[in-house]
Amino acid sequence: MIDLRFGPQVCGDVAAGTAREWLVTDGLGGYATGTVGGLRTRRYHGLLVVAGETPASRRVGLVSLDAALLFPSGARVRLGAHEWASGDVDPRGFELLERFDLTDGLPRWRWRVGDVVVERELAMTHGRPCVAVVHRLVSGGPVRLDLAAVCTWRDAHGERRADGPDPRVEPAPGGAVIESAFRLAGPDWTPQGQWWLGAHHREEAARGLNPDEDLWYAGRFSGELARPGDTVSVLAWAGDLAQEPPPATEVVAAARARNRRVVAAAKPADPVEATLALAADAFVVDTATGPDVVAGYPWFGAWSRDTMISYEGLFLCTNRADEGRELLRAYAATLSEGMLANTADTGRVEYNTVDATLWFLHAVSRHVTVTGDTDLGDELLPALHGVVDAHVVGTRFGIAVDPADGLLTQGGTPGTALTWMDARVYGVPVTPRTGKPVEVNALWVNGLAGLAELTELAGRDAGELWRLHGRAAAAFRARFPAPTGWLHDVLDAPAPAYPLGGAAQHDDDLLRPNQLLAWSLPNAPLEPDEPTLRRIAAGLLTPLGPRSLSPDSPEFVGRHRGGPAERDGAYHQGTVWPWLLGPYADAARRAKMSVDDLFVGIEAHLTEYGLGSVSETADGLAPHGATGCPFQAWSVAEVLRVRRTGR
Structure with missing residues (x-):
């Protein structure tokens, strides 16, 4: 420690x-x-x-x-x-x-x-x-x-x-x-x-x-x-x-004594990993339905997106796969119309995300890959195929595979913000990202390949899944690269001058970190690309992680401070998110870029805000003061995961 x-x-x-x-x-x-x-x-x-x-x-x-x-x-x-x-x-x-x-x-x-x-x-x-x-x-x-x-x-x-x-x-x-x-x-x-x-x-x-x-x-x-x-x-x-x-x-x-056992079970390589392993323990909780994940302390409850992004770091990197198995089974039971429930802090079970279900596909695939638990893969296979089938034909909020290119589109309902950039001010989404968001489609391509592999492990034909994967991956590679030298954040978005549902569309090329998943996921749609990643790092990377928007954008907000409207307006408009260090580190490593010094700032941060833990967010401008929850699950989980996998 x-x-x-x-x-x-x-x-x-x-x-x-x-x-x-x-x-x-x-x-x-x-x-x-x-x-x-x-x-x-x-x-x-x-x-x-x-x-x-x-x-x-x-x-x-x-x-x-x-x-x-x-x-x-x-x-x-x-x-x-x-x-x-x-x-x-x-x-x-x-x-x-x-x-x-x-x-x-x-x-x-x-x-x-x-x-x-x-x-x-x-x-x-x-x-x-x-x-x-x-x-x-x-x-x-x-x-x-x-x-x-x-x-x-x-x-x-x-x-x-x-x-x-x-x-x-x-x-x-x-x-x-x-x-x-x-x-x-x-x-x-x-x-x-x-x-x-x-x-x-x-x-x-x-x-x-x-x-x-x-x-x-x-x-x-x-x-x-x-x-x-x-x-x-x-x-x-x-x-x-x-x-x-x-x-x-x-x-x-x-x-x-228990805390020492938790740390020992994680088999940390150094004091920082030991500290992160104990921090991870705080987020894993027992509930009436089994193990679950608190998204952040002191005010968040359980959110399915946060849980699935955090899954590998909280459970597989800490040798808690048995608890993780029960959690995945319990979450699978909430699937409806191919969507994972987002049990929000309102206490209501809501189905209001486009990406939580895709992160669930990723979590199941990683669980089976890391642990060899093919029994769980076999058990959940019908439910996972149901997810793909529902997305192909279309489910809530206009979430569907576009038959024109095989990519996943979302939105079309006023007032909705379905990606992880879901902040609203007075009920109006700050970043609705209607259309085909880059990380959603990276997750879709990744999920199809992961499910195809699980299907083949079960001795079943995965030909249709590989066909869907190949078509989506080819469309991704053809359409997402932008003339700016990075990837579009959203394709086929409603043009700003037109109301939602208007005829005109455009491809949003704002420099955001969502595109990192196009290189970081196990079955990512793109090959490593050092020049592009260096452009992204130049515009977004800070000592505590990537910004959510480049400072040269007119919409950039450098301080995540003030009342609820001010904070929500800045939440995804330049605020730093430490959890994105995970995708950045994975993408950089695949491009043979050194990340040896990437975690210096975040390791020092363990003594600055939420002691021994990692904050939810930080200001986009120096000195990048921490904001949001002092103790955040996906921040801890992703830093722990990429430090361990980099050994």
Whole structure:
């Protein structure tokens, strides 16, 4: 594992300490997360955030445990940290931190007050919504430790106000039950019951969202730290409230041991791969239907496109193929009219992507190729043939094979954005990409070849699949190269001067990274092309990955910042996407280009934003500040995959 350790100059500075976030997960979609300095900057920050029926339907429970040291002299020193709507930051316990470290994936804070040093460790129980917080006296003492339990019970995407009903707090052995939803247990519980008004989240303010909420001070735990080695611990858990978890110190020890096993099972080649392997573990969750993938923390749930792009990195590169097999089987069961369900964060099962199903074909093919699991290939073969048949005759949203050239077209429905570039502003797609997108057709050519190979492995005739593949590949090679020296992003798109469905069409030659799949996929339609890839790199490549649009385009937006409309407008108009390092590295290697230095920036990034993980996005302009989710599945998965396959 790489060294993730920060001293007082980072921990004690508001800006530096809040720029870096940590994450611990429970294997169910719930988590604990916050900043290095302990100041909550997001509505999603908390010590017990519980997943509901889906990973996306989370609720925040235990917000914080505000520590205070009581000395024999009567002096009281507060170690917590909050920002308020007034602009005040009080208390400022981060100024007493001498170190924060992330060891075996678990956060640890170390406060010093004179000769008294206290450490806090935090862990969650895998497979249960339970957090354990252990405080240990390292030196000095005696001293008494008070822990204020600051609580709420609300949707993770919202806030709760004091003008509503007070949270219900009922006594329970060693503590209390809050809202009949989660339980607190620790030493010497004293009920309180008081609203703390106007807690402020600076990151939500920066994102143009409501930044303030009110918090409930439910009560206080207290314990004596008489000599070095003494501990004071608190547990918080949801689910079966009557079943008490193991002691907090055992929860921490078990989590540390499990994280080490996860890393060892992945057989990493170096500390960076070890760090990425543990980061990957956070996204693999157990649900009522079996294994699934959280697209990103702290706000995303499961999305089929993200899951399938991430599949090889999360499952095959970490020796979790058995879990992956069950996931692929479960997703296959959602196929309808040849399309994979996109179980979005709305909680509804929607069929609204043109590429998720094609990524599914790719994931199944890679699973069988890497593992030799031909039984799964045979089992899913009828469903996969059904996908191709449905696309040939046509399915939802005008998705169909064009009989004129064998390429796949999509769109024709106003307001739809079906590719991965699917952002909307006030309901209007920013990049509808109606027509024949380049990566969709690269995936189509790749999927047909992969399915043909699976069909032949099963001893069946694949002649028709190879015919479809040959025709589509030939049309791809003939039509996608543009006079600009790279590939068209979309063919047969509605001309800008015409409404959707108008007679006039054009071929969009904006420089975007989607074309990388034309060289990167196992059965890519194009041969390696170093000059073209160098042109693409010159226009798009940054230290954290390719931009989504070249800076010389009039539509380029260099900062992924501001309110929802501003951010969505920039999302695919120049914003950097680290997951695209995967396709770029594959394409470059096939062209015999060196990528030895490609990951220097992203490896340094592991210490800059979501600690030990890779962000969703970054600004298109220097210094390429990270944006979006600090912990993103496909970013981690693709970086891990291409580093491993490059060995």
